[in-house]
Structure formats: C-alpha cells, structure tokens
Amino acid sequence: MPVDKAPPQVVFLPLGTPEEGASLQGWLYESLRRAILGGRLPTGSKLPSTRSMAEYYGLARGTVQAAYQQLLSEGYLQARTGSGTCVSEVLPDPTLNAGYVRRKVVAEVEERRTAPDTPWLKRLAEIEPIFSRRTLPTGVRPFFPHRGDINAFPIDLWRKLHTQQLRSSRLTMLLDADPAGLPELREAISGYLAIARGVQVSAERILVLGSVQQGLDICLRLLAPGDSQVWMEDPGYPGARQLMDISGISRVDVPVDQAGMQVEEGMRLAPAARLVYVTPSRQAPLGGELSPARRLVLLKWAAEQGSYIFEDDYDSEYRFIAKPIPALRSMPGAEHSVIMAGTFSKLLFPSIRLAYLVLPEHLIESFTRASALMSRHANSLAQAVLADFIHEGHFDxxxxxxxxxxxxxxxxxxxxxxxxxxxxxxxxxxxxxxxxxxxxxxxxxxxxxxxxxxxxxxxxxxxxxxxxxxxxxxxxxxxxxxxxxxxxxxxxxxxxxxx
Structure with missing residues (x-):
C-alpha cells in the first residue's frame, strides 16, 4: 500500500493587505481561516513560528500570537509538541474540511467533464503505448528483449567524468545549451560514425535529441503532412508504428523477409510515399539485413520521388560473425535523402536518453528549430559527460x-x-x-x-x-x-x- 506524502511546509502565504482601519489581529485571523477553508493551507501543513510571521508581515508578535490562539481554540489549528503549529487534520465542521471540499468539487467537475473529442485522443485510446508504465518489464526477468546489461557499464568511470563536469570552473554547463547539441558531442559523434558506420559527415549536420522516437516524430511532422503515405516495416518496431498511427498519416505496411524490407512491394503499394521507416543494418525484430540490391533500389526510388528514408540504425554495433555492416547513409547519393538515427540508450544505459539524427544539409535549420520548439535541448550535462566518454576512448x-x-x-x-x-x-x-x-x-x-x-x-x-x-x-x-x-x-x- 503506498505511503501518503506529508503535506508541504507552508512558510509564508500571500495574504494581501488589511483594509484601512481594520484590526490587524482580525485581518490575520480571517485571512488564515479563509486560506484553510479554501485549501490554500492543506490539512497538516506547518505554519511559520509567531516570531517569523511577525517579522515577515511587520506585525507585533503579540498580534500573531492572538490570531493563532483564536484559530487554535476554534479547532482550525493544532499545536504539536516539537513540531510547532499545524493546520488541523479535521476541521471543526466536517463539511468545511478543506480536503472534503476539494474532493467534493473535484468529483462534481469530473462527473460533468469528458475528454475532448479530438483525433489525437481518439487514436491514443486505441493503442497501448510501448513505453507506458503498464508495459515496462518488472525487474530483469528472462528473456525480455531490447535491453543490455547495465551491470557491465563502467559506472565508476562515468561518475568520475560526471564529477569533472561539475567543477566550479565549468558551471556554465548548467545553463541552456545549443538546441542542436553540444559542439563537443556532435564532433565526437561525427568521428565515431566515420570509423564505426562508414558515414563521413560534418558535426554541423548532426542534431542531438532525447530519443530516436523524438527524431521520427519531427520527421512525420515536417516531412509527411496530412494523410501522406509512409512505408512501415511489417513486422517492425511497434514504437515507430504507434507514432505513425498517432500522427494521422496513412501508414503503408511493407512486408519484410530475410533480405529486409521488400522495397519493390512498397513501390507497388505506395509509389508516391513521402517517408520510409527502415532498419537496414539489423531489421527489428527479424534480425536480417537489407540486401545490397534492395538498398540501391530504395535509394534510387527516393531520389526520383523526392522522398525521404528514415534509417533507424538499430543494434548495428553488436554484430558477432563479421564487422558491422556500413550504414545505408554511407552509400553514394544517400546524403540527400537519408535521415540516419542512432541512440546511446541501447549502447550505454536506457536512462541516458540521448540520440542523434544525421540530416541532409537542407533540413538542418528546420529540424533544429522544431527540436528547440518541442524540447529546447537534450540534457547538456549528460551530453558533456558523453562527449568526454567518447573522446577519451571509453566508448569504443x-x-x-x-x-x-x-x-x-x-x-x-x-x-x-x-x-x-x-x-x-x-x-x-x-x-x-x-x-x-x-x-x-x-x-x-x-x-x-x-x-x-x-x-x-x-x-x-x-x-x-x-x-x-x-x-x-x-x-x-x-x-x-x-x-x-x-x-x-x-x-x-x-x-x-x-x-
């Protein structure tokens, strides 16, 4: 059974100013009484001492003591040994109890109110989000997929790098940051992609986000307006499919086999689609790779149609039988149509919530503006620690x-x-x-x-x-x-x- 949290301590409540000629004791008494009955002073809340109250409002201490005493005698306040003066848990008249009043008002409002009839709410009611509290696994029971071993993460090293960023000489790290991401981290990601994924890209074309999901959301908003058609792998990552369903686009499910997405079938089903979601390096969940022939066909089609490919570089680093397959974004001509997405949540630990997009040059400004509008910027302290983690060779x-x-x-x-x-x-x-x-x-x-x-x-x-x-x-x-x-x-x- 959950334990109720203690009500917050009330230090000084705005009480307004007394009317001209009014008794200060009467004004203070009535102001506190109304605050208690209205719920501004919740039951159990601790009031300031009479000395503190007098100093703050410029009153005589005797005036505050008299107002407190009247509220104590009427049952609105109670004195607790060692705890000072608090609002009574039960007020003199149960119908005036603040908790009762609030619950009654809330119940009446909730009885009348229903959720607005909006398309988003309708679509949301039809799905169970993959990241909802009800769908999170409990503990580390086998064989839940899509997660690594956090016990193997070098947490002591990470703590050391984190502490270094919190030195007094670096406190500017606690301010707002570049919405595109810290330059140091973008440079680190650029270097990593060149070596590990075969992608030669400048740091200026990299946008740091909180998740790949956020990146896909921006793509859907900016590149697939209205009921635009979007290809989705089937089977495919449920989080991407659900985001498409919520966005209101026309999702086109393209079958997948051991050679990845059946690109020619997608061209048959929706030849003018605006966007393609694909996991070419390791298909989620079947695990195959998009064949070289299909990669070429997909890139040629996207170039001719002016469409975009969202490459989710899912699990690409953990390849056991050979070197990782180069990213789709590394192929000639891909820089104009492929938006590559990667995440550190799978490679390091889930709660880091840092990911990135590699963008065509003509989309950098609009995507950065959208990201800034939606979330300002990703956690800059975590970005700085990660940049050091990569630059010093720990990530590799x-x-x-x-x-x-x-x-x-x-x-x-x-x-x-x-x-x-x-x-x-x-x-x-x-x-x-x-x-x-x-x-x-x-x-x-x-x-x-x-x-x-x-x-x-x-x-x-x-x-x-x-x-x-x-x-x-x-x-x-x-x-x-x-x-x-x-x-x-x-x-x-x-x-x-x-x-």
Whole structure:
C-alpha cells in the first residue's frame, strides 16, 4: 500500500493587505481561516513560528500570537509538541474540511467533464503505448528483449567524468545549451560514425535529441503532412508504428523477409510515399539485413520521388560473425535523402536518453528549430559527460567489450535452446543484436506467451510486431543474462511449454 506524502511546509502565504482601519489581529485571523477553508493551507501543513510571521508581515508578535490562539481554540489549528503549529487534520465542521471540499468539487467537475473529442485522443485510446508504465518489464526477468546489461557499464568511470563536469570552473554547463547539441558531442559523434558506420559527415549536420522516437516524430511532422503515405516495416518496431498511427498519416505496411524490407512491394503499394521507416543494418525484430540490391533500389526510388528514408540504425554495433555492416547513409547519393538515427540508450544505459539524427544539409535549420520548439535541448550535462566518454576512448572500449560479452551469451542461448527446446522453439543463427525472433512450434502463440509470463519469463509474442499474421513466434532477449541464468531460464521455458 503506498505511503501518503506529508503535506508541504507552508512558510509564508500571500495574504494581501488589511483594509484601512481594520484590526490587524482580525485581518490575520480571517485571512488564515479563509486560506484553510479554501485549501490554500492543506490539512497538516506547518505554519511559520509567531516570531517569523511577525517579522515577515511587520506585525507585533503579540498580534500573531492572538490570531493563532483564536484559530487554535476554534479547532482550525493544532499545536504539536516539537513540531510547532499545524493546520488541523479535521476541521471543526466536517463539511468545511478543506480536503472534503476539494474532493467534493473535484468529483462534481469530473462527473460533468469528458475528454475532448479530438483525433489525437481518439487514436491514443486505441493503442497501448510501448513505453507506458503498464508495459515496462518488472525487474530483469528472462528473456525480455531490447535491453543490455547495465551491470557491465563502467559506472565508476562515468561518475568520475560526471564529477569533472561539475567543477566550479565549468558551471556554465548548467545553463541552456545549443538546441542542436553540444559542439563537443556532435564532433565526437561525427568521428565515431566515420570509423564505426562508414558515414563521413560534418558535426554541423548532426542534431542531438532525447530519443530516436523524438527524431521520427519531427520527421512525420515536417516531412509527411496530412494523410501522406509512409512505408512501415511489417513486422517492425511497434514504437515507430504507434507514432505513425498517432500522427494521422496513412501508414503503408511493407512486408519484410530475410533480405529486409521488400522495397519493390512498397513501390507497388505506395509509389508516391513521402517517408520510409527502415532498419537496414539489423531489421527489428527479424534480425536480417537489407540486401545490397534492395538498398540501391530504395535509394534510387527516393531520389526520383523526392522522398525521404528514415534509417533507424538499430543494434548495428553488436554484430558477432563479421564487422558491422556500413550504414545505408554511407552509400553514394544517400546524403540527400537519408535521415540516419542512432541512440546511446541501447549502447550505454536506457536512462541516458540521448540520440542523434544525421540530416541532409537542407533540413538542418528546420529540424533544429522544431527540436528547440518541442524540447529546447537534450540534457547538456549528460551530453558533456558523453562527449568526454567518447573522446577519451571509453566508448569504443565499452562497445567492443560488450560485443564479446553478448556474443558469448548468444552462443549460450543458442546452446540452451538446442538442448531444451527441441519441438518447442526453433532458434535460428544469432548473427547480431541483443535479441532474436524465434519460431514457436506450438499452435497457440498467445497461450504460450501467457503461460511463460506466469512462469516468470518475459519474452514477447512476435504478433505484437506484426500487422499481417505470421507463423507463431517469440522475440527473446539474451544480452542482460549470464550463461547460468540463461541455462536455468531455458529449462524453465521447456518445463512450462511442455506443461
């Protein structure tokens, strides 16, 4: 049962000025009494001492003592030993109790009021946002996807860099920052992209945001007005699909296979689409890569149509069987039509809430203005710490270390699946990422999902990523779990599904 928070201490409440010729004691008494009955002084609130009250309002202390005493005698105030004078929890007449009055008024207003009949609210009521409190996983139960191992993050090093930014000589870091992002961080991201993703881009074309979701939201607002058509992968990332549904655009679901989005099918379904959402380096959730041939076709189509491609560079760094695949944005001609998005929430820890867009030159000004209008700027202190983390080489070492750890856990997951899940769940080769889409070899996907959840297993049904029905499946994560935990959880999955 939640514990109620103590009411805030009231120091000095604005009481207005007494009328000319009025008794100061009577004015103070009546002002405090009205404040209590109106709820401006909540029950349990602590009043200032008589000395402090007298000094603040320029009254004689005896005047304040007399007003307090009258309110005490009538039951509006109560004196607590060691706690001073407080507003009574129950007022003399229950119908005048501030809490009662407020609850009654609120109840009457709520009974009459309904949510406005707006398109946004209608669409919002039809979905369960992927990031809502009800959809957040509890604890670190296996095999929840899309998250890494925060226990392996070098928190002591991060704390040291954070402390360095809070030196007295650097307090300007606490002021507002450039809405495009700290120049130091944008330079660091530029250098990282050139080495790790094959993208040669100046820092001026990088916009730092709070999340990839925010970047997609700006794209939809600025580049896909009204009911413009937008391609969406199917299956694909639910957060992107839900944002499209809320925005009011005309979403066109383009099927995905092992070679990524079926680009020619998208051209058939919506040849004049304004925007394409795609995860080319590691498709979410199936894990494949957009083939070179399809990449060329997609870029050629976007150039001819004047359309834009939103490249979500999802999980690209964690590739186990070879070097990471270069980003779509690194291909010739892509700089004019591809908007590349990346996030540090997957690579470092979720609550850092820092991401970036790589923008065509002609979109930099409008996107920066939109970002500034919507959120001013991303957390500048976190940006400064991250810039140091990258410049000093810690970021590269951390990613390389985590790639080895996740590769070992991917092997352990595959081995445990082969050992325990024969005839239940088929796991294909794990080539990259922090999770894998598995083929479920039982008939009822939702029943299997419910039974696993009841047994403490947090895998997600593949159907939650799909619009058109596919073979039953589960999206299962392995990155945060040590090998022994993977083995134990795999055994529990088998026992649950065999029932």
């Amino acid at each position: 070492r951390h990613v390389r270390r985590m790639r080895k750890i996740y590769a070992a856990r991917a092997d352990a997951f595959a081995e445990a699946a082969h050992k325990h899940w024969q005839g239940l769940i088929e796991v294909s080769e794990i080539r990259a990422g922090m999770d894998i889409a598995c083929h479920l070899q039982v008939e009822n996907e939702q029943d299997a999902f419910a039974r696993l959840q009841a047994a403490g297993i947090d895998a997600l049904p593949l159907a939650s990523y799909c619009v058109d029905a596919r073979a039953p499946g589960l999206v299962m994560g392995f990155a945060p779990y040590e090998e022994r935990a993977i083995e134990d959880a795999a055994r529990a999955v088998a026992q649950t599904l065999r029932g």
